[in-house]
Amino acid sequence: MSLYKETDIVIIGAGLTGLTLAHKLNQKKSDFIVLERDAKVGGVINTVERDGFIFETGPNTGVLGNEQVMDLFDDLSLLCKLEVAGDSVNKRYVLKDGKWEAMPTGLWKGITTPLFTFGDKLRILGEPFRSPGTNPNETLDQLVVRRMGKSFLQYAVDPFILGIYAGDPSYLVPKYALPKLYNLEQKYGSFIGGTIKMAKEKKKSGIKTRATRKIFSVEGGLGNLTKALHHSAGFEHFFTSVTNINVTPHENGFLIQGTYNNEDITIKSNKVVTTIGAHKIPMVLPFIDDSSLKSLSGLKYARVVQVSLGFRNWNGMKLDGFGGLIPHSENRDILGVLFPSAFLTGRTPEDGALLSVFMGGIRNDDIFDLSDNRIQTMVEKEIKDLMKLKAFNPDLFNISRYHHAIPQYGADSEARINAVDRIQNKYKGLFIAGNLRNGIGMADRIKQGFDLAEELIS
Ligand SMILES: Cc1cc2nc3c(=O)[nH]c(=O)nc-3n(C[C@H](O)[C@H](O)[C@H](O)COP(=O)(O)OP(=O)(O)OC[C@H]3O[C@@H](n4cnc5c(N)ncnc54)[C@H](O)[C@@H]3O)c2cc1C
Known part of the structure; x- marks a missing residue:
């Protein structure tokens, strides 16, 4: 037949x-x-309900980064409910010398943060006066070191890129991987100056857009x-x-x-x-x-392992932001950890906590091939230490592996x-x-x- x-x-x-x-x-x-x-x-989008926890085995959240996302949720308003995370997600941690530091969100915090060197803080002030690059295939690390300095690459861009691409800044090409950033330099000559000019142009044009940097999920996952x-x-x-x-x-x-x-x-x-x-x-x-x-x-893909951890009674550090990212230079077994229960509703039993741990990626690719037991041991060691847990006794432990998780837009x-x-x-x-x-x-x-x-x- x-x-x-x-x-x-x-x-x-x-x-x-x-x-x-x-x-x-x-x-x-x-x-x-x-x-x-x-x-x-x-x-790759997949929500699981188990033992009172609702967790994602693929992406956890998206960004309301363009008008079409808002239009889509308008279209689907009778079928699913958009959940927008509150401002608490603006707090993001970066690990430096084994200690979580808040990623600076404004100029003053940028000047006082221990994440960047004094020299690079001065360098960032000079960023608007540096000439734009001319090589369209310049890699992200080259672009960032040229404009902002090495410590900015190490403690801002490197963890950011791990969070999005599970990637390597020396492989990714901004023209394709981060086109908005690339265009800021190409069009306005500077990231800082370009951001200010763009905001002014937008205001002057009177065009209203609903696109923001806000984080979204959907009620129930x-x-x-x-x-x-x-x-x-x-x-x-x-x-x-x-x-x-x-x-x-x-x-x-x-x-x-x-x-x-x-x-x-x-x-x-x-x-x-x-x-x-x-x-x-x-x-x-x-x-x-x-x-x-x-x-x-x-096209090269990062292989990613995601581990969901649920705790009915959380006894670790306060989960008060989006999560923490770990620069490659810190030499840890995990790339980062998100705190979904801190900014999304109904994901755990009352007073519980849900964590999403990312491992593998381009620079720790071998982790993908390890056994579940070995991964469990690594997660236990890292999470106990990083989240200041007295005892590692999760009520939910789930490992998901994605062989072709994230494409790497390189040269x-x-x-x-x-x-x-x-x-x-x-x-x-x-x-x-x-x-x-x-x-x-x-x-x-x-x-x-x-x-x-x-x-x-x-
Ligand atoms: C672990 C992980 C975490 C992520 N985190 C985030 C995040 O936090 N925020 C964010 O914005 N994005 C994130 N992403 C990226 C985002 O989830 C994806 O870009 C997006 O969901 C991909 O959608 P897609 O339809 O293009 O591809 P896919 O979801 O891969 O869908 C492709 C479909 O094609 C099917 N298919 C494949 N081969 C065939 C075939 N031969 N015949 C028929 N069907 C076939 C597959 O089964 C699949 O259903 C993440 C991705 C992963 C894997």
Whole structure:
């Protein structure tokens, strides 16, 4: 037996990108089908309820960083409830010489913090007067040392980059990995001067934006966002547990073949959108030329281990901020720890605490291959010490591993983006999306879903 269908658009992958796109297409009453390899939708977003704790095994929070995130929550207001963290999350800790220090939030705190050297504090004051860089492939460490100094790289940018990319500043290229920062220097000549000028320009233009740096989740966990998207995109458009998917150009469109319920499934469509990781592209789009495929599948990913810890009775240090990040130079076994129960509601039994510990990443990659027992021992040692716990007796201990967690936008990004353009120009109607381009955060994924829907409908 085999199944045959015809549709206008096929979306491959039902993570946040594919779901957002599907939701927007359904709003416009488009004719589309979503194919997902896993039994569930949501991709790396996954909320678990266990023993009175609600925890995330993938991303914990996003940033309301663009208008589309706000629009999405407006669209879904009857299906899930946005939860915006209070100002307490502005408090973030950075470990220096084994001691947590608050990351400075203003000029005075920047001058008095023990995180940066006296020389670099003076250097930061001179930042607006330094010439902009000319190398578009300059790495993040080079850019930061040039403008702000080494201690700023070590105790501000390095932990920040660990928190976002689980990455290495000497690999990431700001033009692609942190385009807003790169553009500040390119457009205004300085980070500090550019930030001030941009704020003035925004005020003068009178344009109001709802985008902020605020942290969001969803009541009951991010899994409720992906459930809401699934619902609003129309369950009838989805096929899950579809394996061996591959696409072939056919007439003026495409044939998409796979295995569904032990049967062959073939779909004829005018357009195809992939939202899968770069490493999966060669299997799904085997007709692409080798050189372009190499540019895509060469994208490096950080492998990340996330450990969720729940305590019914917390006896450690006060959890009064977003969490703590650990610079690589501190030489610890964990990258950082978030305090979700300190800024999100209903995640633990009363008086309980929930921690999310990150390990691995580009510079501690070997940790990914350690046994659960070994990881447990490392977490116990680090958390007991860092969180000042009298005894390590969590009521919840959960390990999740992501082999292709976070893509690293390095010097190969230009070639990858050019390859996407080349392929899309050659095969009209094929769109290569997902986090191999346009940003790695949830807000970026939502924006890409919105932009693609516009493009496909027009
Ligand atoms: C551990 C972790 C922590 C993170 N933390 C944060 C955070 O704090 N804040 C933030 O903003 N972002 C964070 N991110 C990043 C953010 O979660 C992701 O960028 C985003 O969720 C990715 O969505 P996506 O749809 O592009 O990809 P995915 O979620 O990877 O979805 C892709 C989908 O495609 C499917 N698929 C793959 N191959 C095939 C195939 N051959 N056929 C059919 N389907 C296929 C997959 O099963 C999956 O469902 C984190 C990511 C990870 C892994």
